[in-house]
Amino acid sequence: MSDELLEQLRQQLEKQQAALAALQPVPSDLEQLSKVVALLNKKHCHNLPLPPEYLRLHVGAKTSAANFMAQGANSSERVLEIFGEEPAGPILDWGCGSGRTLRWLRYYPAWRENYHGCDVDVEAIEWLRQNGQSNLAVCKDDPPLPYADEMFDGLFAFSVLTHIHPDKHRNWYAELRRVLKPGGRAYLTTQGRHVVETLGSQLPEGAAKEFSERGFAYLKFEGHYKDAALVGEDFNRQMLEGLFALEDYKLTGYQNMDAFLVRRLG
Numbered sequence: 001m002s003d004e005l006l007e008q009l010r011q012q013l014e015k016q017q018a019a020l021a022a023l024q025p026v027p028s029d030l031e032q033l034s035k036v037v038a039l040l041n042k043k044h045c046h047n048l049p050l051p052p053e054y055l056r057l058h059v060g061a062k063t064s065a066a067n068f069m070a071q072g073a074n075s076s077e078r079v080l081e082i083f084g085e086e087p088a089g090p091i092l093d094w095g096c097g098s099g100r101t102l103r104w105l106r107y108y109p110a111w112r113e114n115y116h117g118c119d120v121d122v123e124a125i126e127w128l129r130q131n132g133q134s135n136l137a138v139c140k141d142d143p144p145l146p147y148a149d150e151m152f153d154g155l156f157a158f159s160v161l162t163h164i165h166p167d168k169h170r171n172w173y174a175e176l177r178r179v180l181k182p183g184g185r186a187y188l189t190t191q192g193r194h195v196v197e198t199l200g201s202q203l204p205e206g207a208a209k210e211f212s213e214r215g216f217a218y219l220k221f222e223g224h225y226k227d228a229a230l231v232g233e234d235f236n237r238q239m240l241e242g243l244f245a246l247e248d249y250k251l252t253g254y255q256n257m258d259a260f261l262v263r264r265l266g
């Protein structure tokens with residue numbers, strides 16, 4: 001190799017090294033995503049921190065922060081579709097847990113004013129209170145709720161009746177009707193036919209048979225409110241009769257659950 005060629009190569013290498021040194025280190029996608037999530041959390045969720053893992057486990061099977069955030073983003077979107085961004089009066093989140101839905105509603109001033117949440121989970125309610133949320137109540141496994149008659153314009157409950165024995169559903173519907181204003185709407189989810197059909201043989205023995213014969217079944221599981229009530233559409237319609245008009249019923253209206261919108265009669 002001639003001296004001239006060597007010198008040319010040396011100069012090229014020098015240039016390339018200078019160009020490399022000028023490049024800023026590029027943060028990984030994960031780091032960038034974390035920054036975006038932190039910003040969204042600050043702005044959209046009004047600085048409500050993520051609940052600790054044990055509280056996230058109380059409301060679901062997957063405890064990852066991403067799952068908690070995504071589930072809440074989905075449920076809050078549904079709430080906004082139904083009740084809008086500017087509810088004019090109080091709305092109840094029955095079985096609010098540690099605020100999975102609430103955190104995304106806090107962005108909207110009218111929701112900050114009109115949101116009310118209650119749950120049997122004392123620890124979740126206490127955690128929300130400690131983090132600055134007001135209009136919360138601890139409620140009981142059975143009615144009554146700690147609210148006056150006709151207090152709410154509307155209410156919603158994601159996967160709450162799914163953990164309450166079907167024998168209690170009629171009483172709960174009567175109680176939800178009591179706290180709603182005349183004409184007030186409720187959005188509710190239950191687990192039923194779709195879950196039975198998709199889980200099939202994975203269900204505990206006899207559950208599918210019981211469901212098909214009686215229209216409901218109740219499965220016992222360890223953990224915070226992990227028992228599962230399976231109720232069919234006919235069962236739900238019977239429970240609602242005389243109390244609510246059914247405005248919309250979808251078999252897989254919310255994830256794998258039946259989801260329905262009802263309006264208080266009378």
Ligand SMILES: C[S@@+](CC[C@H](N)C(=O)[O-])C[C@H]1O[C@@H](n2cnc3c(N)ncnc32)[C@H](O)[C@@H]1O
Nearest residue numbers: 059095096097100119120121141158159160225
């Ligand atoms: C699957 S979690 C759903 C929580 C919340 N709705 C959400 O979507 O994030 C079920 C919730 O219902 C609550 N719960 C169970 N029975 C209840 C009852 N009788 N009254 C109020 N909350 C109840 C549990 O403590 C738990 O927070």
